[in-house]
């Protein structure tokens with residue numbers, strides 16, 4: 429009792445002092461955000477800001493590496509050497525994006541192993557779009573055009589994200605995503621201009637399957653988005669889900685006309701008053717089903733990632749042994 433009583437006073441005082449200091453730090457942080465300044469890894473930040481960023485950046489990193497799987501599936505079946513070289517480069521870029529992003533998330537104090545474990549145990553999510561299968565070569569073109577196209581719309585505002593290491597990673601990623609989008613459009617354009625009737629039908633079929641899942645990539649409608657308001661306040665999310673989705677529909681509907689394909693939406697129509705295309709309702713039940721683990725390929729994707737991780741254990745062990753040897757050599761010298 430005595431010891432406890434002795435402890436109470438100073439501890440409470442310390443707590444009060446800490447709280448005042450924390451309040452000052454928080455006020456300084458908020459004013460940095462209001463002025464549009466970047467936050468660096470060494471800067472003080474509220475715990476909730478840190479957690480929000482770790483969740484978002486690691487989900488983004490997981491999406492990049494899981495996103496390699498549906499396309500990697502077509503590397504051996506690309507129709508020409510040129511298309512194979514482009515696809516290989518693109519899939520490799522996605523692996524690089526994953527690495528920049530894991531490194532950005534690590535600056536917030538979460539280890540790579542923790543993030544990988546969260547993915548493999550199903551606790552962490554990745555973009556639901558990668559749970560759909562790639563059934564034909566046209567799917568590879570449509571992924572570039574629509575999926576990478578949607579990724580760019582989502583990611584360009586992130587180059588101005590308040591957390592500087594994330595913003596810097598996004599600058600480089602966006603440059604590469606732009607190449608991904610163009611190569612997809614180009615592959616489809618060649619098929620639509622010079623292809624046989626069967627190849628043109630293959631493109632239309634791929635557009636029919638990927639159109640709606642691409643619109644879902646922007647996330648739930650603004651009213652139902654749980655993290656939207658706080659992320660906007662902190663300068664993590666600068667444009668809302670619905671505004672980005674509208675921007676994407678406006679851009680891709682015009683591109684579809686150039687390609688000569690028809691998006692599978694009978695309600696897609698230019699609205700002069702709004703200055704935008706109107707579009708039909710999105711099947712959010714399907715979105716939540718896929719996010720919840722019941723899409724066409726959820727199990728397959730996760731199994732492939734876990735197998736790749738297990739198969740690569742010897743490479744990680746060898747790299748660690750080599751690093752240890754180098755350190756010992758340096759110390760001995």
Ligand SMILES: [Fe+2]
Nearest residue numbers: 492521522525
């Ligand atoms: Fe990427």
Ligand SMILES: [Fe+2]
Nearest residue numbers: 522576605608
């Ligand atoms: Fe990409």
